[in-house]
Amino acid sequence: MAxxxxxxxxxxxxxxxxxxxxxxxxxxxxxxxxxxxxxGTGSASANGLLRSAIFRMGIPVSGKNLFPSNIQGLxxxxxxxxxxxxxxxxxxxxxxxxxxxxxxxxxxxxxVTPGGWVMYDSTWPLPRELDRDDxxxxxxxxxxxxxxxxxxxxxxxxxxxxxxxxxxxxxxKMDIEIVRGLLNETFAAKAKLLDANQLAISLGYExxxxxxxCPLPVHLExxxxxxDSIVIDGNTAAALGCVYAGATVAAWYPITPSTSLVDAFxxxxxxxxxxxxxxxxxxxxxxxxxxxxAAGMVIGAAWAGARAFTSTSGAGLSLMSEFIxxxxxxxxxxxxxxxxxxxxxxxxxxxxxxxxxxxxxxxxHGDTRHIVIFPAxxxxxxxxxxxxxxxxxxxxxxxxxxxxxDIGMNDWVIPKLEWDDxxxxxRGKVLTAEELEAATGPFHRYLDVDGxxxxxxxxxGVHPNGAYLTRGSGHDRFGNYTEDSEPYADVLARVGRKIDxxxxxxxxxxxxxxxxxxxxxxxxxxxxxxxLEAVDELAERGVExxxxxxxxxxxxxxxxxFLAAHEVNFVIEQNRDGQLRKLLIAETDAEKDALVxxxxxxxxxxxxxxxxxxxxSHIDIGTPPGSRESAALGAAPHGAAQ
Amino acid sequence: MSYIKKPRVHHPGLTRNRxxxxxxxxxxxxxxxxxxxxxxxxxxxxxxxxxxxxxxxxEVAKTSGIGCxxxxxxYFLKEAHGFNGVHGRMPSITxxxxxxxxxxxxxxxxxxxxxxxxxxxxxxxxxxxxVDMLYIIENNGVYGLTKGQFSASADVGSTxxxxxxxxxxxxxxxxxxxxxxxxxxxxxxxxxxxxLVPIIKAGLRHRGFALIDVISPCVTFNDHRGSTKxxxxxxxxxxxxxxxxxxxxxxxxATSIEAGDMRSVQMHDGSRIAFRKVPEDYDPTDRDQVYxxxxxxxxxxxxxxxxxxxxxxxxxxxxxxxFHGIQGTVDEPLTTYPFEELCPGAEKLEKLQKRFx
Numbered sequence: 001m002a003x004x005x006x007x008x009x010x011x012x013x014x015x016x017x018x019x020x021x022x023x024x025x026x027x028x029x030x031x032x033x034x035x036x037x038x039x040g041t042g043s044a045s046a047n048g049l050l051r052s053a054i055f056r057m058g059i060p061v062s063g064k065n066l067f068p069s070n071i072q073g074l075x076x077x078x079x080x081x082x083x084x085x086x087x088x089x090x091x092x093x094x095x096x097x098x099x100x101x102x103x104x105x106x107x108x109x110x111x112v113t114p115g116g117w118v119m120y121d122s123t124w125p126l127p128r129e130l131d132r133d134d135x136x137x138x139x140x141x142x143x144x145x146x147x148x149x150x151x152x153x154x155x156x157x158x159x160x161x162x163x164x165x166x167x168x169x170x171x172x173k174m175d176i177e178i179v180r181g182l183l184n185e186t187f188a189a190k191a192k193l194l195d196a197n198q199l200a201i202s203l204g205y206e207x208x209x210x211x212x213x214c215p216l217p218v219h220l221e222x223x224x225x226x227x228d229s230i231v232i233d234g235n236t237a238a239a240l241g242c243v244y245a246g247a248t249v250a251a252w253y254p255i256t257p258s259t260s261l262v263d264a265f266x267x268x269x270x271x272x273x274x275x276x277x278x279x280x281x282x283x284x285x286x287x288x289x290x291x292x293x294a295a296g297m298v299i300g301a302a303w304a305g306a307r308a309f310t311s312t313s314g315a316g317l318s319l320m321s322e323f324i325x326x327x328x329x330x331x332x333x334x335x336x337x338x339x340x341x342x343x344x345x346x347x348x349x350x351x352x353x354x355x356x357x358x359x360x361x362x363x364x365h366g367d368t369r370h371i372v373i374f375p376a377x378x379x380x381x382x383x384x385x386x387x388x389x390x391x392x393x394x395x396x397x398x399x400x401x402x403x404x405x406d407i408g409m410n411d412w413v414i415p416k417l418e419w420d421d422x423x424x425x426x427r428g429k430v431l432t433a434e435e436l437e438a439a440t441g442p443f444h445r446y447l448d449v450d451g452x453x454x455x456x457x458x459x460x461g462v463h464p465n466g467a468y469l470t471r472g473s474g475h476d477r478f479g480n481y482t483e484d485s486e487p488y489a490d491v492l493a494r495v496g497r498k499i500d501x502x503x504x505x506x507x508x509x510x511x512x513x514x515x516x517x518x519x520x521x522x523x524x525x526x527x528x529x530x531x532l533e534a535v536d537e538l539a540e541r542g543v544e545x546x547x548x549x550x551x552x553x554x555x556x557x558x559x560x561x562f563l564a565a566h567e568v569n570f571v572i573e574q575n576r577d578g579q580l581r582k583l584l585i586a587e588t589d590a591e592k593d594a595l596v597x598x599x600x601x602x603x604x605x606x607x608x609x610x611x612x613x614x615x616x617s618h619i620d621i622g623t624p625p626g627s628r629e630s631a632a633l634g635a636a637p638h639g640a641a642q
Numbered sequence: 643m644s645y646i647k648k649p650r651v652h653h654p655g656l657t658r659n660r661x662x663x664x665x666x667x668x669x670x671x672x673x674x675x676x677x678x679x680x681x682x683x684x685x686x687x688x689x690x691x692x693x694x695x696x697x698x699x700x701e702v703a704k705t706s707g708i709g710c711x712x713x714x715x716x717y718f719l720k721e722a723h724g725f726n727g728v729h730g731r732m733p734s735i736t737x738x739x740x741x742x743x744x745x746x747x748x749x750x751x752x753x754x755x756x757x758x759x760x761x762x763x764x765x766x767x768x769x770x771x772x773v774d775m776l777y778i779i780e781n782n783g784v785y786g787l788t789k790g791q792f793s794a795s796a797d798v799g800s801t802x803x804x805x806x807x808x809x810x811x812x813x814x815x816x817x818x819x820x821x822x823x824x825x826x827x828x829x830x831x832x833x834x835x836x837x838l839v840p841i842i843k844a845g846l847r848h849r850g851f852a853l854i855d856v857i858s859p860c861v862t863f864n865d866h867r868g869s870t871k872x873x874x875x876x877x878x879x880x881x882x883x884x885x886x887x888x889x890x891x892x893x894x895x896a897t898s899i900e901a902g903d904m905r906s907v908q909m910h911d912g913s914r915i916a917f918r919k920v921p922e923d924y925d926p927t928d929r930d931q932v933y934x935x936x937x938x939x940x941x942x943x944x945x946x947x948x949x950x951x952x953x954x955x956x957x958x959x960x961x962x963x964x965f966h967g968i969q970g971t972v973d974e975p976l977t978t979y980p981f982e983e984l985c986p987g988a989e990k991l992e993k994l995q996k997r998f999x
Contacts (some may be wrong), residue, residue, distance in 0.1 A: 056999070230998035244991070246984040248976040249741050251734075272986040280972045282979055284741040289767040293734040296727065296764070300738025303725060304703070304746065305977040308738065326728050416995055419988040425981055459977070460723035460739065461746050464700040469716055469724035481716070 026217040029059050029084035031172070033096035036108045037161070040072030043100070045186075046161035047078035050168060051411055053179045054082050055231050058223045062088035063231075063411040064605060069256065069349045075104045082220060087536070088413065089529030090406075090605040095218045096171075098164055100142075105130050117171075117216065119164065138212055140167050145203050150196060159200040166204025173215035175222055176205060228416050234407035235311075237378035237417065238337060239264035241385025242309055243272060246425050247335070249308035251286040251297035253316060256349045257405040258339035261311040291316035295323035295336075302327075302334045303470060305459040307389050307425070309335035314343045314356045317363065324398055325364030326472040331446070331455070331495065333392035333428065336360075337385075337401045339408040342603045351603030352405035354525055357579040360400045361553050367492060369499050372400040372553040373507055376528035377407060379414040380551075384507065386423075393428040395502045396457060404574070406605040407526045429456045436463035443468065445479035446491055453498035499554060506552035509559055514539070517546040519619070520566035522595075524550050524573055524580050527606045531572055534611035541622030550580065555587055563590040570615060572598045574606055659696045668693045670717040680832030680858030680873075681710055681780050685717045687835050688749070688778075691842035692719060695890075703739050703746040707732040707761060709787055710860075711753035711780040730761025733768035733777075737965070740773050743975040744966050747846065748775035754795035755785050758813045762794070765815075769822040769851055773965045776845040776852045779815050780832075782860035783871035790863035801868030814940075816950065819853040820933050825953035826852035827932075829946065831876055832859065841949050843888040848952070849910035850964040857945065881939055884926055884948025885918040910955045917949075927954050 035050075037043035044065070051063035061082045068074040081088050096117040099108040105127065109118055114134040120126055122139025131137075142163050146156040169179050179201060187194035208214055239261050242250070252262045262285065269283040284301075288294035294310045301308035312320065317338050327334050342348035343355045360372045371391055375381045384401055392399040429450075436443065436458065445468040446455050455477075458466030468479040476487035477494070510528075512535070523531045528549055538545050548562045563569050563584065571581040578597035585592050598614030600606050615621050656664035668689045673682050692699070699721035706712040708729035715724040727735045732750045740748050757765045757779050768777070783800065785791040792800075795815070796808045819827045826848040830838045838856065845852035857876050859865050865872045870879075891912035907915045907927060917926060925931055932951040939946040986994075 230995050232998045240991075240994075244985050246981045248979065248984065249738065251738065251741075272990065273984065275972050278972070279970075281970045282972055282976065282984065284966075284969050284971055284976060286737065286741060286771075286969075288734070289763050292731060293737075293764055293767065296731045296734025297738035297741065299727075300705075300725070300735035300740075301742040302738070303723075303735070304739040304742035306738075306742035308742065322728055323731065417991060419991045421988045423985075458723070459743075460703045461701055461743055461975075464698075464721035467700060467721045467723055469726060471726040472728055473726065 028219060028221050029082060029223060031095045031218045031220070032079065032081040032091045032093060033098065033168075034077050034079040034094050034108070034111070035098040035100065035164070036075060036077050036104045037100045038103070039068055039070060039074050039076040041161070042158040043076070043078065043161045046165050047080070048411075049162075049165055049179065049182055049186075051080055052182050052231065053169070053174055054080065054220060055226055055229075055413060056178045056182070057175050057220060058226050059084060059220060060086045060088055060225050060413050061231075062090075062413065064090055064406065065410060066604065067350050075101050084223060084225060085536075086225070087529065087533040087608070089533055090607045092607050092609060098168070100160075100164065109135070119167065119171075121160075138167075138171070138208075140164070140204065140207055140211075142204075145207070146200070149199060149203060155196065159196060162197050162200035163204035166201040166206075167208040168204075169201070170205045170208035170214045171212060171216050171219070173219040173221065176201075226413060229413050230416050231411050231413055232378045233260070233409055233411055234375065234378040234381040234403050235261035235339065235409060236264040237414075238311075238375075238381040238385045238401065238403065238408075239268055240417070241382040242389075243268045244382075244419060245307060245386040245389040247307040247309055247389060248282065249284050249286070249298070249301035249306045250310065251288050251294040251301070251308070252310050252312065253288050253291045253294050255291075255313045255316050257341055257352075257409045258311040258313050258316070258337060260409060261337055261339065291319040292323065295320035295334075298334050298336075299323055299327050299332050302392075303332050303460070305430075307335075307393075309337065309389075311337040311339065313339050313341045313349075314359070315346065317356060317359065321364045324370070325366060325368050327398040328364065328368045328370065329366070329495065330470045330472055331396040331457070332398075332470070333389075333396050334398045335385075335388045335392050335401065336398055337403065340402060340404040342601075348603050350405070352526070352574070352605055353601055353603060354402075354404055354527075354574040354579070355576075355601070356402060357524070357573070357575065358577075358583060360402055361583060363400075367496070369496070369554070370398055370400055371395065371499065371502055371506060372402055374402050374525045374551055375407060376510075376525055376549060376551075377414055378412050379417065381407065382417050387507065390426040391502070391506065394426050394454070394505070395498060396428060396454060397499065402525065404526050410605075429454055431456050431458050431466060433463045436465040439465055444477060445470075446475065446477045446494075448477070448494050453494050453501050503552075503554040504557055506554070506556055508556045509551055509562070510547075510549040511558065511562060512547040514544045514546060517544040518567075519543075520546045520548060520562060520569035521611075522548050522550065522563070522569045522571045522580070522584070527572055527574060530606040530608045530611055533608040534615070537608060537612060538615075538621060540625050543620075543622045553583065553587075555584070559584075560588045560590065563588060563594065566594065568594055568596055570596050570598050570618070572606075572611055572614070574601055575599060576601045659693055661696050661698060663693065663699075665689060665693045667721070668699060668719055670715070670720045673717045674713065675710055676862050678861040679710070680782065680856070680860070681714050682717070683832040683835065684778065684780055684838070684856050684858055685714050687838040687842055689718050690835070690839050691846065694839070695843055695846060697747055697846070701745070701747055703736070703748050705732045705736045705739070705748070705750045707752055707756040709753045709756050709785070710782075711751050711756060714751050714780070730756050730759070731764055732756065733761065733764040733773070736775055737768060737771060737773050740775060740965060741969070741971075741976070743977045744774070744971065745975050748773070749778070749846070750775055751778050751780065754779060754781045754783060754793040754815070758794040758815060762813070766818070766822055769819055769824045769853070771965050771968070772823070772825065772850045772963060774850055776842065776848075776854070778842075779853070779855045780858040781815070781855050781871065782858050782864055783869065784860050784864040786860050786863055795871075797870040800870045801866070803863050803866055815853065815855045816936060817933065819855075820929055820951060824853050824951075825850045826949075827951040828852075828854045828949045829857070830854060831857045831880060831945075831947055833873060833877070834880075834882075834947070837882065837885075837947065840886060840888040844886065844909070844913075844915050844949060844952075847888070847909055847911055847913050850953075876945060879943055879945050881944040881946050882948055883924070883935075883939070883946040884920050884950060886926075886949040887916045887918060889914045889916050907952050908955050915949060915952055926951055
């Protein structure tokens with residue numbers, strides 16, 4: 001196969017170019033729309049209501065919040081994608097835009113797919129320059145309706161949001177009883193608010209029924225796709241994992257987008273971890289003065305025998321890197337969640353990226369190499385949180401759980417979380433007081449007794465025979481200070497072997513093979529949805545691709561054979577430099593030329609079209625089934641790709 | 643620096659405490675600091691204090707940062723776990739350890755560079771959190787391991803060994819500690835073991851954060867004329883402002899002290915601090931007064947020492963907020979909780995998830 005091996009970097013986020021302005025044919029349970037509002041106006045609960053109602057209609061759905069690093073007054077968007085096939089990665093193809101923020105009208109109107117719809121507040125006329133003749137404008141006098149029906153400016157602002165939910169319910173044929181039921185649940189204890197919300201829903205709903213042809217040809221129908229599913233964000237799921245893993249100490253410093261992980265952990269601890277009689281805490285959550293201190297507290301607590309973790313984002317991880325080296329070299333089990341955001345430096349704090357892959361793999365000075373695991377969605381956030389503590393204690397080393405803003409803060413439909421009550425934590429090799437009492441010889445902290453590179457450890461306060469001095473300075477296998485070449489190198493080499501030896505015990509890659517596949521698509525973390533959608537789309541176009549999602553570093557033994565089995569592997573990730581590809585080149589025997597990078601790093605979650613466009617710049621990705629005929633007549637094989 | 647190893651044989655005539663341990667059992671490995679280093683005298687005082695208090699060494703967690711002070715936990719309590727972490731970060735390590743296991747007796751040894759420069763943030767916040775620990779600053783005014791640069795505690799006008807004059811204002815850990823709300827603040831001198839041992843004992847028994855700043859001359863880089871942290875300067879300007887004895891709960895206050903001079907402050911565990919001699923206009927339980935008094939002595943060129951401030955045991959629970967009080971933690975160490983009591987289990991997970999549907 002002829003392949004262009006030059007790297008193709010994609011920094012833009014332009015939707016695929018339109019081919020015609022025709023009105024879309026009827027399409028059921030396959031749509032996307034976005035709502036543009038102003039942050040701080042309470043639109044989040046209205047948008048959540050929409051997403052929840054679609055979920056309860058049994059339709060796979062995702063909700064993505066594109067918010068500013070700001071408290072009040074700046075533009076914010078919420079994107080909802082519902083798809084019967086479960087393709088809920090972000091799409092840039094919006095059937096409808098609900099334009100509630102005049103400041104972004106122009107941009108929002110532009111983003112609607114030809115043939116789509118723009119809903120706007122027609123209390124005031126729409127500026128003429130926004131007019132597009134290939135979309136339909138649905139004007140609803142939302143402000144007027146709320147002024148006529150509600151008192152108080154705050155309530156009016158809030159109810160305007162609920163009004164557009166009502167209108168959308170009619171236009172998209174949502175089950176209005178489900179919408180009303182959700183409101184009943186939310187405001188069960190607040191009758192006054194409930195009445196106002198129900199009225200607002202009715203106002204929007206009835207206005208739409210009366211003035212527009214409802215439902216639109218692109219709409220929703222109740223199905224049965226979510227029976228054993230939940231809607232949850234990754235930070236909440238990870239926090240729950242920490243509770244279930246038995247973590248008792250969390251130390252952290254507030255930073256978007258990881259803050260809600262500790263917030264959720266706090267909530268769950270208050271729910272599940274209070275002494276039933278005294279109400280006192282079986283946990284300690286410490287808001288540190290900075291990320292350095294947070295890391296130190298985690299390491300101190302883990303050293304003392306607690307399961308301890310911190311949650312941060314890239315900027316915080318940079319600050320923690322000194323302590324990370326200490327935990328690596330002194331072999332202190334510790335868990336670091338890095339909910340990645342856009343870097344470098346402060347970057348774009350409320351946008352998503354996978355920019356810390358390489359940094360986490362080798363964080364800190366000197367020879368360091370870390371166990372890093374990469375959840376793709378909240379389900380894996382829960383499971384991998386538990387696994388992270390086991391791995392940290394088993395291998396006595398810091399373990400990093402790399403998620404990102406999209407996984408951590410957005411709403412995902414995932415299979416219900418399950419828990420096996422027979423689970424017991426893997427605390428690794430820890431000597432008990434009885435074992436230390438019975439010991440015939442002295443205890444040596446860094447001696448490789450079992451030949452697996454993992455020494456035994458002891459906890460403070462347990463037994464005098466277990467005492468040793470933990471140090472980040474040079475030490476020998478007995479735990480003594482050293483500046484001598486051989487004893488130092490002996491320990492460092494053994495720690496290296498220990499991490500090497502962890503690879504087969506880490507999460508194996510997710511691999512999906514297809515008959516007749518000629519290329520491999522390799523990806524990581526939250527790109528999963530977009531890449532799987534691309535695999536399906538490629539198949540529809542007559543191109544078969546194998547899929548592998550790397551789930552851990554050091555790379556599992558299954559990773560290299562996949563790479564070797566394909567003449568070309570496209571490595572798809574969300575950063576500028578192709579960090580996963582670089583790691584694969586450095587840490588496997590894969591040929592450099594057999595790994596072709598496809599990247600999108602503009603800050604929004606990766607979409608299928610990023611993958612397709614990237615592929616199209618290297619290979620013939622075929623033509624959509626509908627346009628096979630034109631392809632046969634000699635149309636450009638690269639289609640709409642840029 | 644000494645190259646001889648300590649003999650393991652104990653003299654049978656050594657006095658034993660109620661745990662059956664001699665002072666030798668509270669020692670560590672041989673010090674590698676310079677002969678005459680003030681830090682070694684502090685180590686000796688620490689050993690004496692732990693022995694006298696009859697604390698089992700393995701119940702102690704000893705922590706330090708980087709620098710000459712960072713090395714010292716190796717030299718005491720060999721049967722205790724120690725953690726020599728990274729520069730200026732001893733407070734966070736200790737906070738974590740104490741959070742996980744509140745039964746550990748925490749002692750952190752730091753230096754003026756470790757606490758007042760690179761670790762100033764962590765020092766300030768460990769005071770604020772009122773972590774139950776004894777925090778000793780071995781204060782010599784210089785960076786010894788890197789050969790004599792001024793530290794943040796060097797006084798204006800003091801000179802370095804090579805003659806440079808310090809023009810930057812010093813940070814005084816005692817005044818800082820008072821300012822940040824430390825409930826136990828002391829300053830002592832490594833050359834005054836008689837004063838230092840009872841202060842260390844009281845500091846170990848104080849519930850909450852206890853700070854002892856010990857002037858500890860650096861014989862190699864800061865013991866010359868022109869230094870305000872030399873043995874000579876400290877002896878010449880030393881003001882034993884406060885004489886205090888530590889009295890364990892069961893013991894009577896020694897009768898040899900004249901009753902009229904004596905004030906006693908009750909501590910949380912029932913032990914008392916008996917002030918043998920304080921100036922007439924000085925109240926060691928009045929934070930504001932202590933602050934201005936020390937400032938006054940400093941202006942007069944004196945180094946005021948002693949157990950300068952101690953917060954009496956609080957009368958109500960609201961005041962008694964050490965780290966675990968603030969946290970609202972259970973009495974048992976978190977490390978002792980069985981997993982079964984920490985993990986909510988499958989049934990609760992199933993129920994919880996209704997919220998996400």
